[in-house]
Amino acid sequence: MTDPGAEAERILRARAQALAQPTSSAPPSGTMLELLEFRLASERYAVETRHVQDVHPLRDLTPLPCTPPFVLGIVNVRGRILPVLDLKKFFDLPEPGLTDLHRIILVRGNDLELGVLADVIVGVRSVAAGSLQPSLPTFEGIRAAYLKGIGEERLVVLDVDAILADPKLIVDEEVDS
């Protein structure tokens, strides 16, 4: 014969333990991608952290003349003069104007180092490589070329290698005087 109180307690404990289990989504199969999430306008974008060196506030931006519109200008980061790209020009996003709340994400790869403008830095998160879905059909052209995949909650993961390898980034223009 069992004590009904002890029985009830055992049931409650079991439930509590079941509830206390962290709701870890199913352990990601395969490799995990470490992503740095940021926002442009109201959309969420992310880049792989292995390309990212660090994040800086946008200060002392010097506009460069005779450059394509996506080159905002150059900045001095710890003695290095780096160009700053504005991805919103690529994705046809609205431009609210520059503030000192803007950040630049320093990325490196393919012997090239440059800054990418971000409106807000959200943070670093891990995403399973398998959970990324291929590009949306509405994306085409350069968008499709720079895209690595779409994650949860419409997280656009950019392919930094593709961006850095884009020959358009090499600006060689002359102005006839």
Added chain:
Amino acid sequence: MKWNVGTKISVGFGVTLAIFVIVGTISYESVTKQTEAAAWVAHTREVGNQLDQLMSAMQDAETGQRGYLITGADSYLAPYTDGAGRAEEVRRQLAQLVADNPAQQARVQALAPLVTEKLSELQQAIDVRKSRDFAAAQSLILTDRGKKSMDAIRALIREMIGEEEDLLKVRAASAQSDALEAKWTIVLGTLAALILAGLAGLMITRNIAGPLKNLTGVAERITLGDLSTAVTVDERSDEVGALNRAFDRMTRSLRTMAGAAEQIAAGDLRASLQPQSPNDVLGNAFARMTDNLRRQIGGIVEGAAVLGAAASEIVASTAQFASGASESAAAVSETTTTVEEIRQTAQLANQKARSVADSAQKAVQISHSGRKSTEDATAGMGRIRTQMEAIAESMMRLSEQSQTIGQIIATVEDLAAQSNLLAVNAAIEAAKAGEYGKGFGVVAQEVKSLAEQSRQATDRVRTILNDIQKATTAAVMATEQGGKAVEAGGKQTDLAGESIAALAGSVSEAAQAATQIAASSQQQLVGMDQVAGAMENIKQASTQNVASANQLETAARNLDDLGRRLKQLVESYTV
């Protein structure tokens, strides 16, 4: 006796006076001579004295010279210089003194060269002693020149003194004889004058005083009214006889006058008396008196008739007057009653005026307290203004400090953003470290969430601060409006204070006016009292008037009776 009384008295006193004049003249002359003799005696003594002084001066000079000759010391020369100086002066005075006597004058003239000679001899000896020696001076003295001249001076002075004494003796004898003569004259003259005066007095008494005594007795009796005495008339031709005759005429005239007076007393005024002369005062007065009496009696007869008629009229008039007085007394009585009523009204008015004055006084006190209250209110407004200013200052400080807080919040926000960025960088680094950086990545995540919390907290603080700033601004505005309201309130209070002060002034003036009205009313009341008193007096007087009118009527009737009796009385006179 052919001489009258005046001549007799003149002769008697004239002889006596003549004798006294003679005696007086002789006495005067004698006294004059005595005075002259005394003056001459004084003159003689003066001359003698001067002569002695001259001699003494010469001797002094000689003594001084001898002393110098013997000693040779200059101090011995003092008597010499003094004597030589005095000698000449004394000689000149002597010459003036004897100017009346030629013989003495000649002697003084003779004395002058002798004195000069002697003085030159003395000087010579002194000079010799001074220039040479004692022996030479001695030989000069031994020539006897000085001694001779000195002897001559002595002889001459003795002669002059003798002359003066002789003259004095002659003059004294002459004065002595004159005095004796005067003494006898005075004694004999006085005796003769006394005898003559006694004889004249005796004669005047016997011849004049007796008859005058008789006449005095007659005059005494006439004074007492007795005219029956007759004066005995003798044949004397002098003033006493004339006096007797005049007295006789006077008594007769007085008797005539007395007879006429007797007639008038009997009521017969027809007698007429002739005055003795234009200067006869009594006669003239008597004549005028009878004339006047005649006229006056006639006038009185007429007057008595008129008086009778007038008295009758007066009786009638007084009757009318009495009735009029009664009427006026009634009217006065009514007036008195009316005045009494007016007086009571005035009393009421006075009481009212006094109560008004009291009320005005109270109003003055109230307005004073009102003024004080407004002053207190003004002071209170001033304090409120000061406090409002203090509040405004505090609000300003609060506003400034909230701005400072805003700046601090901005800094904190900046710090949070930087922390966030640092956390991200740390996470990136942790990701790069791979498996080893997992723990560090968690820490970076925590730092990031802390930075986020900081940001949210600062956001809330900013919201609260904004609310505070809005509230502060509103409070500042309210304070300013409050200050303005206090300002306006102060102005209003000032205006109210001025109005109340003006009101207090007006009330004070009104109070003064009320006091003056009360005083005037008091005076009016007093005046009304006096009027009432006066009316009372008039009433009494009018009552007395009525009584008087009645008395007057009685008196007028008496007067009428009197007039009738007077008429009967006058008719007894024969004019």
